[in-house]
Amino acid sequence: MTQHTSITQKLSTWEIDPGHSVVEFGARHMMISSVKGGFDGLTGTIRADEGAPEASQVEAVIDVSSLNTRSEHRDTHLLSADFLDVAQYPSITFRSKKVSYSDSEHFRLVGDLTIRDVTRQVALDVTFHGKMKSPWGDERSGFSAHTKLNRKDFGLTWNLALEAGGFMVGDELNINIEIEAVKKD
Numbered sequence: 001m002t003q004h005t006s007i008t009q010k011l012s013t014w015e016i017d018p019g020h021s022v023v024e025f026g027a028r029h030m031m032i033s034s035v036k037g038g039f040d041g042l043t044g045t046i047r048a049d050e051g052a053p054e055a056s057q058v059e060a061v062i063d064v065s066s067l068n069t070r071s072e073h074r075d076t077h078l079l080s081a082d083f084l085d086v087a088q089y090p091s092i093t094f095r096s097k098k099v100s101y102s103d104s105e106h107f108r109l110v111g112d113l114t115i116r117d118v119t120r121q122v123a124l125d126v127t128f129h130g131k132m133k134s135p136w137g138d139e140r141s142g143f144s145a146h147t148k149l150n151r152k153d154f155g156l157t158w159n160l161a162l163e164a165g166g167f168m169v170g171d172e173l174n175i176n177i178e179i180e181a182v183k184k185d
Helices: 002-010 072-079
Strands: 012-016 022-029 033-039 042-048 057-063 091-101 106-115 118-133 139-150 169-183
Touching: 033 072, 042 169
Parallel strands: none
Antiparallel strands: 012 042, 012 169, 022 033, 022 169, 042 057, 057 091, 091 106, 106 118, 118 139, 139 169
16 A cells, blocks of 8 residues: 555646547548548546656546537437447546556557447557646646557447448547646646
8 A cells, every 4th residue: 555655646637638639530431531530528637657657547538529520410420329329428438557658758558448338448659749838837748649449349330331342431440639738736
C-alpha cells in the first residue's frame, strides 16, 4: 500500500479539453474510398507522472451523439441500432491499463475500449507534443494517438453485399485522436 500511495502522490491531473480535442475515424466505403468522420464530445482525465511515466493513467469518454461524418443521412444510420445505437449506448469509454515508453515523446498506451457494452483491449501509439503555459496562465499539453480496430470485434456487424462483389462498409477502422489537456493541480 505504501508504494501505491507514493505513486499516487506524484501524479499530476490533466483534463482533456473537449474544445481542442477530437477522435476521428476512417472506414472503407464500397471498397473504393475511405469515409471519414469524428466525435467532438471527448472528455476525460490524464494522471501523469513525469518521474515514472509507466504509472500514468488515462480515462476518456466519447459522447456518441457528437458523431459527425458531414452527412446527416449517414450520421443518422451510424447512430441507429444498426451501428452505435446511441439510444442504448450513449458513451464510448477508454481506461488505460499499461503505459510503455519508447522515448520521452513516444509511447504505447494499452487499455480497455468499450463500445456498445463490448470491451476489448486496444493499443494506441501516442506522440507527446509538449506542454506550455497558455496566454491565460494555465498549463496545457498536447498528444496525438493512432490505432486500428476491427469494428466487428465490438458488435458493429451491419453490412450490405455489393452486386459487383465485396461489401458496403469495410471492417477495419483507422482511428486518429488529437488531445489538448489542461493541468488541474
